[in-house]
Amino acid sequence: MNWFTKTFSSTIGRKIIMSITGLFLCSFLVVHLVGNLTLFRQDGGEAFNIYSHFMANNPIIRTMEFVLVAGFLFHIYDAIVLTRRNKAARPVGYANSHPEQNSTWSSRNMGLLGTIILVFLLVHLWNFFVPARFGGLEGVPNAEYLNLYSEVVLAFKNPIYVGLYVISMIALAYHLIHGFQSAFQSLGLTHKKYTPFIQKFGYAFSVLICLGFAAIPLYFFFFV
Amino acid sequence: MILDSKIPEGPLAEKWDKHKFNVKLVNPANKRKYDVIVVGTGLAGASAAATLGELGYNVKAFCFQDSPRRAHSIAAQGGINAAKNYQNDGDSVFRLFYDTIKGGDYRAREANVYRLAQVSVNIIDQCVAQGVPFAREYGGLLANRSFGGAQVSRTFYARGQTGQQLLLGAYSALNRQIAYGKVKMYPRTEMLDLVMVDGKARGIVVRNLVTGKIESHSAHAVVLATGGYGNVFFLSTNAMGSNATAAWRAHKKGALFANPCFTQIHPTCIPVSGDYQSKLTLMSESLRNDGRVWVPKTVEIAQRLRKGEIRVQDIKEEDRDYYLERKYPAFGNLVPRDVASRNAKLMCDEGRGVGASGLAVFLDFADAIKREGQPAIAAKYGNLFDMYAKITDENPYENPMRIYPAVHYTMGGLWVDYNLMTNIPGLYATGECNFSDHGANRLGASALMQGLADGYFVIPYTIGDYLAQNPTTKVTTDHPAFKEAEQAVIAKNNQLLSINGTRTVDDFHKALGLLMWDYCGMARNAEGLKFAKQEIRKLRDEFWRDVKVVGVNEELNITLEKANRVADFLELGELMVDDALNRNESCGGHFREEYQTPENEALRDDENYAYVAAWEFTGVGNDAILHKEDLKFENVKLTQRSYK
Amino acid sequence: MAGSNPNAKPMDLTLKVWRQKNRETAGAMVTYPVKGISPDMSFLEMLDVLNEDLLRSGQDPIAFDHDCREGICGMCSLYINGRPHGPERGTTTCQLHMRHFNDGDTITIEPWRAAAFPVHKDLVVDRSAFDRIQQAGGYVSINTGGVPDANAIPIGKSIADKAFDAATCIGCGACVAACKNASAMLFVSAKVSQLAMLPQGKVEAKTRVENMVAQMDIEGFGACSNTGACAAECPVGISLENIAIMNREYLSAKATSEHVA
Known part of the structure; x- marks a missing residue:
């Protein structure tokens, strides 16, 4: 191994990758949510469909898609490697353990939360990304774009999907509440002056982003 | 036996420098041909092992704890003295020397104490260079405080954890040598005997405390840095594991034990x-x-x-x-x-x-x-x-x-000469394990100073002098002397394991502690001491008849460990009583009720007792033989202390 | 003989203790009743009482590590009722007193659990991995003698204090025991950041952090999930900030050091 692979296969190196990919995925969430907010426009899905058409065809976006996939893959791969290593680090567990007295639930269950998010991601891709990218969407009359909006409406009339989406967003919120500030810690970006802000910002970010996403299925289920 | 303290000639202030020039040196290429064993990894042991490794000797270091970092030096709170005079308040090497001699109630060697004061300044430099975080002033320079009634501020400190920080400094230096392969570390290993070949210390027998395996290690010299024997009293401020076994078994092999009755009660x-x-x-x-x-x-x-x-x-x-x-x-x-x-x-x-x-x-x-x-x-x-x-x-x-x-602390210990060598050639004792620097009473913040002085700055010179005069020829642990010592250790362990009596080791230890505390503690008198001697003998006999040790040797056996240590305390306790009985005066920590001023103060007898009482072992149950080393005071005037 | 509180009533307790003969043998929890425990006893003195009873009845006493019993040597361990060093924050097991328990309580006592801390016997674990990590670089490479005068290296008080905070680590391993990943990051980072902060240690800061982290990984400790359990359970209050400092030091060392292998 050369120094580069050695660095990023060390425990700290892998945590650094987790942090960088995690923060990158956070930025994706922002972009994604901003785009999705077009769903709330009372225009029969026009803005949303234009937006999704843009996302599907813009070459920069398409390139970034690969980066995004890589981000997910590295994040997931390192999570698996680290989890396996962490489990191996304690082959015999405690008969009686009270971790709730020294740490938060979310910080101890990032793997579980991440798995929920992964399941959600697959369902989500199946619901929207696959039809949008690989055909299966109806066209919109007199327009160049396809009607992803109608898929959204359809999906979010299904209470199982709505439930899954909302639960997943709660999981995501908890994942981010720990993950956001944790990323800064892993990168060594701590400072007496800024760390309290990062922690508060991270909390607000996690809650707001996930509220925003969760509002969409609820909105369609109850109001559309 | 004539005790030769080997104090160099010349004026007090020049003795050490002169001696450093006069000692023989080991050729750098030859150093790797010499093996040195260091037992104990507190301040005195870790500093010695690290420094000897740096010089090029092959060092084997032993401690009974799970890591060298646990040694009880770590618990020292107050600080470490050094004659730096950073505070410009009139401190000097001579003043530190004088305070220490006087504080010891004039029962320490002038030359040793002066050397201690001299090298005290190097210790601080060394520790700071290691990264020891001493307290500092806002300007970035080191802070000092006055301690233990001293009239100058010469105590360097690291909050209330000075011992910890100094020990971790020495531990880091030791770790560096372990990483280089110059020191081989044996934790959870307890020395149970000293091995002598042709009258010289050539190795030790140890027990691996995890597996119980009895092993021998040979070397050209052995350094005992095994601390004090305060746990004779059962209750003390010492760590639970602190024990006298290494020093005592060396004593039984011929090393003289000096001033055993000098104990400090805090x-x-x-x-x-x-x-x-x-x-x-x-x-x-x-x-x-x-x-x-x-x-x-x-x-x-x-x-x-x-x-x-x-x-x-x-x-x-x-x-x-x-x-x-x-x-x-x-x-x-x-x-x-x-x-x-x-x-x-x-x-x-x-x-x-x-x-x-x-x-x-x-x-x-x-x-x-x-x-x-x-x-x-x-x-x-x-x-x-x-x-x-x-x-x-x-x-x-x-x-x-x-x-x-x-x-709290025992000023007595193995008798050593100016080179810190015991009367057994090749056997050294450093730190609290020896008797040399604190006389009858140790001043606050002086124990850390002595441990590090011995390990960093004295032993590295003096051990070279001895090694240079001895061939590099190694003895193997197949030598009959090793086999014999191993057999003796195994026999002793087997005996302890086979008694299967009714009283626990702690029972005996507590009984001994109580006797020592009541009759050889803060105040002693001839009658009580004589009584205690008889009682200790009785208790020792009972121990060997009725102690209960369970399990086998070939395992981690905490009772067997303790039994070995308490067996030695039961012998050492008697010697402490003998020494207290012999010293018909009161001085420092030794207060004989018969010898006090009308105001109940300690009454020293400089005429008859200005000597080091060094005891020779003659067999369990036999009275030890007293050897006297007269103390000469050429640079200080002996005065009676008064605090009225 | 009653202690400081003459009204303190003796307690009867049930202990569930991990017993294991040696590294090779499987262990199990064994239940022991103990009676007449004074609230003024320390936790280890309570175990002493049990051990004396066991011994008198010819049974093997429970092996546990302990030495100074003043909270500074770091030798005592014990995972008590689901937490390293028991229920009191900022307290080592030897300084934990029985008054924090109630008559009739059941107390579980387990060894530190980590692949890197194999059990020697009962509650005694092998923490030599910590020593090996320190040997990998937890020092300033200077020999005895030939160092500058102590005051030739001025160090700002705030840095000296911060370095001291990191240097107070007692190496007990509670951080590893508390961490769900059995990670040693808090322990390692305390030494890395102490020396990285001080001018004496800066000289070889890069190799130090590279080597110590490499050794930490070799020993089989888990990775840091930033749960903070380590710092919460640390008996001497080593701060999580040290881990961030180490991460920073590691990243910059890896990016800029000349070790290409």
Whole structure:
């Protein structure tokens, strides 16, 4: 191994990758949510469909898609490697353990939360990304774009999907509440002056982003 | 036997430099051909092992703890003295030397103490270079405080954890040599015998405390840095594992044991709370700067207080006896450790002690809190008050603390010459394990200084002198002397395991401790000492008849470990009593009730007892033979201490 | 003989203790009743009482590590009722007193659990992995003698204090025991950041952090999940900030050091 692979296969190196990919995925969430907010426009899905058409065809976006996939893959791969290593680090567990007295639930269950998010991601891709990218969407009359909006409406009339989406967003919120500030810690970006802000910002970010996403299925289920 | 202290000729201030020039050197290429064993990895041992490794010797280091970092040097709180004179308050090497000699009540060697004061300045430089985080001033330079009644501020400190930081510094230097392969470290390994070949120390026999395996290690020289023997008393401020076995077994192989009766009793410890008590906790003596020591004026009031019929607040001011202030108006509560300790015992003996057991006196901060306010007192002593509250569950801001003296340090130890070599060629003793620098009483912040002085700056020179005069030829552990020693160790272990009696090792240890405390503790007299000697012998006989040790040798066996140590304490205890009985004077920590001034102060006899009492082992149950090394004082005038 | 509190009633307790003969043998929890425990006893003194009873009845006493019993040597361990060093924050097992328990309580006592801390016997574990990590670089490479005068290296008080905070680590391993990943990051980072902060240690800061982290990984400790359990359970209050400092030091060392292998 050369120094580069050695660095990023060390425990700290892998945590650094987790942090960088995690923060990158956070930025994706922002972009994604901003785009999705077009769903709330009372225009029969026009803005949303234009937006999704843009996302599907813009070459920069398409390139970034690969980066995004890589981000997910590295994040997931390192999570698996680290989890396996962490489990191996304690082959015999405690008969009686009270971790709730020294740490938060979310910080101890990032793997579980991440798995929920992964399941959600697959369902989500199946619901929207696959039809949008690989055909299966109806066209919109007199327009160049396809009607992803109608898929959204359809999906979010299904209470199982709505439930899954909302639960997943709660999981995501908890994942981010720990993950956001944790990323800064892993990168060594701590400072007496800024760390309290990062922690508060991270909390607000996690809650707001996930509220925003969760509002969409609820909105369609109850109001559309 | 003639004891040759090998003190170099010439003026005091030049002895060490001259000696360093005169000692023989080992050719750098030859150093790797010499093996040195260091037993114990506290300040004295870790510093020696690291430095000898740096010089190029092959070092094997041993400790009974799970890591060299655990040695009990780590528990030292106060600080380390050095004659740096950074505070420009008139300190000098000579002043540190003088204070230490006087503090030791003139029972230490001038030349050794002067060298200690000289190298004290190098220690601080060394530790700072290692990254030891000493306290600093805002300007970035090192801070000092005055300690233990010294008139100059020469004590360097790292909060209340100076010992910890110094030990971790030495441990880091040791680790570096372990990483280089120059030191091979054997943790959880206890030395059980010294091996001599042709009259020279050539190795040790050890027990692996995890597997029980008895192993031998050979070398060209052996350094014992195994600490003190305060645990003879069962209850002391020492660590639970601190023991005398390595030093004692070396003594049984011929090394003289010097001044064993010189033990230091520290006055400000947390009292015993029950017969389950396993050790005693010391609180810095700085508490006496603001706390007032008192007991009830009458036995009757004390009794009612002990029974819980009255509260301490119910005792009127005129019913309180601030006995130190009454007896020593000039020094008051700040009298030296030995005086404060002895008077606390006197009060309790009179029946005026406090606490449920009656074995405690009050240390009262009420006046200080009234005068300065609670925040000011908390700023000075907060951590000590917290520690007290944690252990006793009492709030010392509201109730006076209860304190009692406890065994803390042993000034006696293996006899060594100026080179720190015992009378056995090739066997060295450093730190608390030897007797050399503190006389009859050790001053505060001097133990850390001595341990590091010996390990960093003395042994590396003097051991070279010995090795250079000895061939590089190795002995193997197949040598009959090793086999014989191994067999003896195994036989002893088997004997302990086979007795299967009714009393536990701790039972015997507690009984011994009580005897030592009652008759060879803060105050001694001939009658009591003679009685104790008989009782110790009886107890020892009973031990070998009735001790219960379970399990086998070939395992981690905590009872067997303890049994070996207590077996040695039972022999050492008798020697301490012999030494106390022999020394018909009072000096420092040794107070013989027959020898006191009309004002109950220690009465030294410089005419007849200005010597080191070095004892030769002649067999268990036989009286040891006394060898005297006369102490010559050419640079200080002997005076009687007075604190009135 | 009662202690400081004459009204304190003795307690009867049930202990569930991990017993294991040696590294090779499987262990199990064994239940022991103990009676007449004074609230003024320390936790280890309570175990002493049990051990004396076991011994008198010819049974093997419970092996546990302990030495100074003043909270500074770091030798005592014990996972008590689901937490390293028991229920009191900022307290080592030897300084934990029985008054924090109640009559009739059941107390579980387990060894530190980590692949890197194999059990020697009962509650005694092998923490030599910590020593090996320190040997990998937890020092300033200077020999005895030939160093500058102590005051030739001025160090700002705030840095000296911060370095001291990191240097107070007692190496007990509670951080590893508390961490769900059995990670040693807090322990390692305390030494890395102490020396990285001080001018004496800066000289070889890069190799130090590279080597110590490499050794930490070799020993089989888990990775840091930033749960903070380590710092919460640390008996001497080593701060999580040290881990961030180490991460920073590691990243910059890896990016800029000349070790290409």
